[in-house]
Amino acid sequence: MDKTSVFKRKSDTIYVTGHINPDTDSIAAATGYAWLLSERDGANAIASRAGSINPQTAYVLKWLEIDPPLLVTDASPRFESVMRRLDAVTPDRSLNEAWTILSRTGGIAPVVNLDGTPFGMVTGKSMFDFLRKIIGPHAKLREMTIAELLDIPCREAANTDIPRFQPQTRIKDVVNRLLRQEANEYWVVDENKRYLGVVRQQDLLNPPRIKVVLVDHNEPQQSIANLEESELLEILDHHRLGNQSTHNPIKFTVDIVGSTSTLVTEQIMEVGLSAPPRIAGLLLAGLLSDTLIFSSPTTTPRDKSTAEVLARWAFVPGSPLEDETIQSYGQKIIKAGSGLLTQEPEVVVKTDMKKYEAAGIQFAIAQAETTDVYDIGDYMGRLKEALDDLKTQNGLDFAGLMITDVVKGSSRVIFVDPPAALDELPYTPLGDGSFLAEGVVSRKKQLLPIILSLLEV
Numbered sequence: 001m002d003k004t005s006v007f008k009r010k011s012d013t014i015y016v017t018g019h020i021n022p023d024t025d026s027i028a029a030a031t032g033y034a035w036l037l038s039e040r041d042g043a044n045a046i047a048s049r050a051g052s053i054n055p056q057t058a059y060v061l062k063w064l065e066i067d068p069p070l071l072v073t074d075a076s077p078r079f080e081s082v083m084r085r086l087d088a089v090t091p092d093r094s095l096n097e098a099w100t101i102l103s104r105t106g107g108i109a110p111v112v113n114l115d116g117t118p119f120g121m122v123t124g125k126s127m128f129d130f131l132r133k134i135i136g137p138h139a140k141l142r143e144m145t146i147a148e149l150l151d152i153p154c155r156e157a158a159n160t161d162i163p164r165f166q167p168q169t170r171i172k173d174v175v176n177r178l179l180r181q182e183a184n185e186y187w188v189v190d191e192n193k194r195y196l197g198v199v200r201q202q203d204l205l206n207p208p209r210i211k212v213v214l215v216d217h218n219e220p221q222q223s224i225a226n227l228e229e230s231e232l233l234e235i236l237d238h239h240r241l242g243n244q245s246t247h248n249p250i251k252f253t254v255d256i257v258g259s260t261s262t263l264v265t266e267q268i269m270e271v272g273l274s275a276p277p278r279i280a281g282l283l284l285a286g287l288l289s290d291t292l293i294f295s296s297p298t299t300t301p302r303d304k305s306t307a308e309v310l311a312r313w314a315f316v317p318g319s320p321l322e323d324e325t326i327q328s329y330g331q332k333i334i335k336a337g338s339g340l341l342t343q344e345p346e347v348v349v350k351t352d353m354k355k356y357e358a359a360g361i362q363f364a365i366a367q368a369e370t371t372d373v374y375d376i377g378d379y380m381g382r383l384k385e386a387l388d389d390l391k392t393q394n395g396l397d398f399a400g401l402m403i404t405d406v407v408k409g410s411s412r413v414i415f416v417d418p419p420a421a422l423d424e425l426p427y428t429p430l431g432d433g434s435f436l437a438e439g440v441v442s443r444k445k446q447l448l449p450i451i452l453s454l455l456e457v
């Protein structure tokens, strides 16, 4: 990689991302940890999200006036990561001007039309082809001076047969085809076909991997697509392990607490920093949502003491949360996520769905929250249909949905095509094909371990 030229690598952005179908903890932990990496380490870290924001998170972000993190769903390198916005000339300008650019960029002068669309490129090769064409057969033209030559409009010496790509084009989708073609440089254009930059073939061969930190998950099935093409720097999580090997050693923190927001906040406290009120408010939302305001069995004393610290940072005068208490804030957050019966069944089964694999069986468990689990009635049939579609679309062996009553602290569980092993589940069958799981509110700590142990017998 040439270190001194205009094509040297840009300084790397670190993307801090939660899981797909992001919940509030995932968005909060990504936002809070990106802030800490920038504040503590001076890193160029930004929060990203692996999917659309759920209604509860949207409610919190709006209240706190925080923009949703950048949407990043795929780690495969794209043209934008190697493109350079080189200076350009219009076709009527002299070759002299193109030559100035070409000599600074190491051999490429983009020629761009007045309307912003690419015309062609002047390169060493296009200059040679041009000279061969004009003076080859005409002995007289050989007496032309360099000054006269450089006076010619650069359109005459530009190569116009150059492939064009969008910044979002994945490099791996086109690189093999491009290697077989003659062109060594490519245009990158926007959706209106206007010039954005130039990419050289050599930059496509070993594009920089995007740097990624995973929070609130560690299983590749729950992460952005093509994670193996990224440079994974770190994992910060509170779920069961289900990760593949990495190329390099990474920082890996998995701890038994109620939320990843707890782990992020503990790290902020450890170095004597305090999160700004809005970010503290978002972390507190993640913590209260994941622990169902400390009522989930996943809750630990560390979550409670961390929540006190976040409340102290967040509920300050001038903050959007200045009149709140932990309880009042938590109840508003839980309520914003529990509009179950007003949502389409397809949305309910997709919003907080996680995929797993155990004993060669692929399955998904979705979770939804409501404030009255007994009042589901006819809705159950529609949920089951939506769950069946979800199973088919994702090529799964079975799918489940737990509908958790956050007030009573129990769940209704339904399955589509469950394996016979799940007949042993210790829950009460109800007439409509669902089960009542008294005291079960946590997918991670209560439902999933039982399912895994039954499957892996």
Ligand SMILES: [Mn+2]
Residues within 6 Å of the ligand: 025, 026, 216, 238, 258, 259, 260, 290
């Ligand atoms: Mn979480």
